[in-house]
Amino acid sequence: MHPPGHSTRRRTMLRRTFVKQALTAPGALGEVLLRGWVRTRRDAKGFSFLELNDGSCLKNLQVVVDHAVAGWFFKDVNTGAAVEIQGEHAASPAAGQAWEVHAARVTLIGMADQETYPLQKKRHSDEFLRGIAHLRPRTNKYGAMARIRSEAAFCVHDFFRGRGFWHLHTPILTGSDCEGAGEMFRVTTLGTNYHPRTPDEPFFEDFFGRQANLTVSGQLEAELYACALDRVYTFGPTFRAENSNTPRHAAEFWMIEPEFAFGGLRETMDLAEELTKIMVRHVLDHCPDDLELFGKYVDKTLMADLETLLREPFERIPYRQAVDILEASKRGFEFQVVFGSDLQTEHERFLSEEYFKKPVMVYDYPRTIKPFYMRMNEDGETVAAMDLLVPRVGELVGGSQREERLNILVDRMEEQGLNQEAYWWYLDIRRFGSAPHAGFGMGFERFLMMITGVANIRDVIPFPRTPGNLEF
RNA sequence: UCCCUGGUAGCUCAAUCGGCAGAGCGGGUGGCUGUUAACCACUAGGUUGGCGGUUCGAGUCCGUCCCGGGGAGCCA
Structure with a gap:
């Protein structure tokens, strides 16, 4: 010694x-x-x-x-x-x-001083461990989570590579100040006491000479490459500045966004289902001990639910039918369900957890509740959008076929009050060799919540960023 | 941001109607044992989240702020 x-x-x-x-x-x-x-x-x-x-x-x-x-x-x-x-x-x-x-x-x-080392030979609460996020990977549960996260990420790349998708690095910094709704984090090199000398152009002296933000999605850029390389995907960090305090939202999270040309909504749903299943299969095969810990201590029905997920095809229903099911359920929902309104959390949970008891894809949403880039259907009333709703988590995937017809896209942008000049490059793609294309975004942390049964997103990401929390 | 709920020993929690602040685990010390979250004994450990108020007396009641959790909203 x-x-x-x-x-x-x-x-x-x-x-x-x-x-x-x-x-x-x-x-x-x-x-x-x-x-x-x-x-x-x-x-x-x-x-x-x-x-x-x-x-x-x-x-x-x-x-x-x-x-x-x-x-x-x-x-x-x-x-x-x-x-x-x-x-x-x-x-x-x-x-x-x-x-x-x-x-x-x-x-x-x-050495670790026994009187001050916070981890003991006993189970600790998730809340306590969040406060010592630098030490929690030394516990069984968070060590297991880290390994599962790593394997799932590897599987994403393996999955797409095997299907001819190229991994695309889309920018983290973005110049769009209107990427749709939602608050974005602003990026600046200007001092805190800076007052613009040119009020008309408040960002004139900033690093980029214009407003800069952290990306909320790599989708728009991925579309550009899909219309050149045919099949691409991004897998990177994404930032949302909403003041959301829920177990399912984080200010910084990782998103998987495939985008492919010459395909539509059907192919998007097929791809999302296949990706979800193969990721689950991969983690089951490569982290059996780690996963078993969650099945044993976090959620007793986890393993059975994962088997069901793998065995059965996901349910696929049009939005209109989802509304019918919710209406016929005679449930005392807090929010009434009517065609044209977005599905509330309670509705999504009812469909996946109680009615179908497995993942459900809802598609063909009313155009009024979806963004401008989703492709208009023949009925003129709905767009080719789809959401994958899963038990425990709610929305795991959101995707759509993209509007490739220039005139319709321009109309939609006007309808939603967007500045077309800011999207000149996005519109150019519809001018030169426009082709049908589609894709979706999967929240990586939400996938981890689904596969581990962990109920709070703060516990599936090593160092969670949420409103008021930037430690570590 | 709104609603609900909580904050007591290092951790998880208890404390009746407003009446001496406790237990288990963990730590320290000693003992015992091829042990498995070991076991046995002893022991230390508290501004009851902060500030203010009511009261003879506040962990407990009131006000306010901070922090956590749950639900909702927000959310490409």
């Missing part, structure tokens, strides 16, 4: 073994080198048990430390401490684990 700071120099050329490898080894690995953090420690007569976790998997590796090899500082090898272990990988004689490591050398790399 070596004191702090004396650590790795004398190490042999032994390659590092990760906990996951040690636990899943087909046979004894012999001498191994491990590094990680101590989750718990149990003392016995003459020796101690350490539970070591290094993030490679949910489970911990049991390390047996004979007090003969432990030094004076072994008292500080406690919950939270960072350590290096060199020892013998061997079958465990006791129940609970197949493999364990008998330490020959323990090095304390970084």
Whole structure:
């Protein structure tokens, strides 16, 4: 055993073994080198048990430390401490684990004072852990979430790559000051005491010489590339400055936005359903232990619901039929359902959680409640839009076929009071080789909420940004 | 932003009608045991979110502010 700071120099050329490898080894690995953090420690007569976790998997590796090899500082090898272990990988004689490591050398790399280290050997509330977001990945639940998030993100790229979609990086900074409704975060290099010398052009002296914001969507730019590369997708951060205080909204979140040419609403729904299912399948296959934790401690019906989601086709109904179902339900909804009004949260939840009890795609919404770029249907009353509503979360995906006909698009922009000059490039695409195209946006955090059963978006993103919260 | 609800030990919570502020877990110390959220004993730990008010007396009632949670709205 070596004191702090004396650590790795004398190490042999032994390659590092990760906990996951040690636990899943087909046979004894012999001498191994491990590094990680101590989750718990149990003392016995003459020796101690350490539970070591290094993030490679949910489970911990049991390390047996004979007090003969432990030094004076072994008292500080406690919950939270960072350590290096060199020892013998061997079958465990006791129940609970197949493999364990008998330490020959323990090095304390970084201690954690037990009186002030916030994480204890017990379950903590999500609210408490949010306050220590820098330490919560050291818990089983948030470590599992991080691994699931990573695997799901990998799957997104794998999915699109396998279907001929090119990954497109759309800008984070945008110059549009009217990307539709919604508050945007303003970006500026001007000082807080700056007063414009040219009131007519208040941004004249700013970095870009015009108003700059953080993007609320990469869709418009993705459309431009879809009309050149045929199939593209974006997967990046998105920003909304709404003062929303709900478990489903964050000021910064990640969105997946495929966009493809020569396709319509049907293909969009097919793609959204396939993507959702394959992402679920991928996480089930690659993070079974992590996912099981959520099925066990967060939501008992989670695993069964995911199986249902994979097994059955998603329901697909036109908006008009959704309204009929809601009216016929005779539910005492707080908001009455009438054709032409947007579906409220209570309506969306009723459809997916109670009526169909599975994901539902509602399509062909009234034109009056949807944005200008959605393609007008033949009836002149509805647009080719679709929302994917899922249990637990509500709207997971929103998409549409885009209006590729210049004259109709211009009419729609006028109807919604948009400045056509600001969108000259968007309109140009309809002037030169315009083609039918479509796409959708999937909220990545909402997907994670659905697949883990976690009810608050603040707990599926490492460092959540919500109104009044910018710590870490 | 609106409505509801909460803030008591490091964490999770209790405290009857306004009447001595407590428990479990965690921490420390000692003991015991191939242990599994180990176990046993002892021990330390409090401006009851802040400020103001009512009262002989406030964790408890009133006002106000701060913070959390739930619901709704906002939301490409």
